[in-house]
Amino acid sequence: MSADRAVLEAALERGEEEGGNVEFKERLSRDLHLADGRLESLAAQLRHRVLSGDGTATYVVGVTDDGGIAGISPEAFSESMDVLSILAEEAGAHIADAETWGVGDDGTDGEDSGDGIVGVATVEEGAVLDVDEDHIVVGTAGHVDHGKSTLVGSLVTGTADDGEGGTRGFLDVQPHEVERGLSADLSYAVYGFADGEAVHMDNPHRKSDRARVVEESDRLVSFVDTVGHEPWLRTTIRGLVGQRLDYGLLVVAADDGPTKTTREHLGILLAMELPTVVAITKADAVDEERLETVEREVERLLRDVERTPLRVDRHGVEVAVEELGDSVVPILQTSAVTMDGLDDLDAMFRRLPKTATEERADFRMYVDRTYSITGVGAVASGTVNSGSVEAGDELLLGPMSDGSFREVEVRSIEMHHHRVDRAKAGRIVGIALKGVDEAEIERGMALLPADADPTPVRSFEAEVMVLNHPTRIRDGYEPVVHLETVGEAAIFRPEGGQLLPGDTGTATVEFKFRPYLVEEGQRFVFREGQSKGVGTVMEVGDGESGGSTGAEDGE
Missing domain, CATH: 3.40.50.300 (P-loop containing nucleotide triphosphate hydrolases)
Incomplete structure (x- = not known):
């Protein structure tokens, strides 16, 4: 038995007691356990367990009332953690950590089985993290x-x-x-x-x-x-x-x-x-x-x-x-x-005071990394640009390569390995998403509210400044544009046909392969070999414009 597995075994051995801090749950569901009257009673039960454990309670999920290992699907476990997080918040506590193990289809635990999982969540007294604006x-x-x-x-x-x-x-x-x-x-x-x-x-x-x-x-x-x-x-x-x-x-x-x-x-x-x-x-x-x-x-x-x-x-x-x-x-x-x-x-x-000001109220985050966690699913990581996001929120993810946006739901949020119920602008977070596979999420995609009406952008007008270039930038020049977390090849078409090193001018910038979410005022960097420059988005087109992939490079 590994040291990690000892956590599960110890919790099962202690078992549920009237005055103890261990609670067994086969699963928790939104429809059943957050219904009228149930939320308050379950939150009171959680509060009792936390106080009995001098500020810490242990919830074993995926087991029967008598401690028998049942195992539940990763989806059911994730929903259980969402519900437990809501109960903890209601009780003035938070989930500090959660671990999972595979179980066999015969009800016995197995190291590598994919038939179900059982997990142990540590719940600690104190409201969920809400760092002040000085972060x-x-x-x-x-x-x-x-x-x-x-x-x-x-x-x-x-x-x-x-x-x-x-x-x-x-x-x-x-x-x-x-x-x-x-x-x-x-x-x-x-x-x-x-x-x-x-x-x-x-x-x-x-x-x-x-x-x-x-x-x-x-x-x-x-x-x-x-x-x-x-x-x-x-x-x-x-x-x-x-x-x-x-x-x-x-x-x-x-x-x-x-x-x-x-x-x-x-x-x-x-x-x-x-x-x-x-x-x-x-x-x-x-x-x-x-x-x-x-x-x-x-x-x-x-x-x-x-x-x-x-x-x-x-x-x-x-x-x-x-x-x-x-x-x-x-x-x-x-x-x-x-x-x-x-x-x-x-x-x-x-x-030092915080300098990154929030220019909009609605939630927005550009995806920087993606990964998958057993029992949780697809996770999109990045920095919250604006607004806030909570567990259970319905969001849009995209644009996809065809310009569409996918409806997804926030399973859970983690910041610096600390599970939180809410994250505000400026926080570096990982957001577990329901409704999408990890392989479908790409760096440069954005998460935004479900009621948003986003337009996929394939081309935009920009004011650009050439920091370094061996000769001149001409129509058809193809650098990589870095905007938010987007890093994509693009075609430049300078107004007047060319830009020299040190010049500031206007250019049409067209993503070469797919659209992204781009807005006026966003700043970007472009680079190709020893050539480098910066720019600001002045006016956006739409996802249907452009599409050319055969423009010749600038000098």
Whole structure:
């Protein structure tokens, strides 16, 4: 019996007692258990179990009243968790964790059986997480091996690095990333503050530890850690454009200094109008003279893009927080090994206001990742752009490749491995969906209210600025456009026939293969080889326009 399975066995052994904190349920259904009168009585029962367990109750789902393993379908278990979540909210509690195991069709449990599942849900006292509006989201950027992930790893754990990038392992999610020491996809991390003191993760690989930080903090700082290696610049752009970020954190290693990638990432941060902080990392690896030289190089780099550098060691954290904005970029010297400068970063993140403003009231989220969970089903992950979403909400997902939108239902919502009943704008969440398979969900699709009347967009008019191009952009130029979480080949048709490096002008942009949800005012980045630029959507067409795939590339 595995350690995880011991949780189930222990709950079954304890059994239901009048004064105990264990409750057996074969299943919970919306139609039966949320009917008039049942909700109140079941919520009272749940409250009794929680109080009997000194703030924690254990619900075993998929078993009979006497503890016999029955097993239920993944769909039935998911519905049971939805109902249990509603009961918990009614009782002033929340689901803190849930685990499932396969059972055989003969009623005996089996490790790999797909005939049914039984689960254990831990219910804890206290309302479901509702982080205040001070929750900020920070996107990191910078050249490969300049210490982004290591710095963030030390920040969220409060632990010094071993000099070998050990703390970066708290963020990487793919085995080959850990093996190679390079991040190849976006990673996420969180820490927080309670009464002005940092709340760190003890073991970031443990879901319950991340959930603890979220629960204990009255202010959260979430990091979207991007990729520094040139082959994955597309992923970095996705992280900086496709997330609802409040601030950018650009790192520059003291033993290397600003590079071409540093300049590209800075350009993207500023093009997306993100207030940005520069952290000079690895300060312990060089002498004072070298550190001063790199700091001057960073200052020149900022002045080249018409930004005013502000040294935090000279002016202090309070001034940096007050001045940080469109024109001022604070600079700090840091070391994840000695922890120098991390206190200043803590102090800044504790004080910085939220900047991502909500421009609309209705719910909207662009899908960044998809995955499937046994007993839950298809999950779409991303950052809530606007509005809020609750378990049980009916939504539209799309557009599909043919321009249609699919009706789906929210089974459950998870934020930083913490199950919640509601998520608001700015939250990075995973939303389990009913009515769609995981294989049908694609990055770049959007989730929006069921009563919305969305128009799939194949082409739009945009104001674009060419940041870099070897010659000129002509009619038929085909870069990749990064808009929200969309990353799609598109055909450019500049007004006047061409755009030169440094030019700002108008162009028609047409997605090459399929439509997306695009709205006026959205900003985007486009890239093809060494060519890069930014743009703003001015006017949208519809999903029926365009369709050409044979336009010749620009020079």
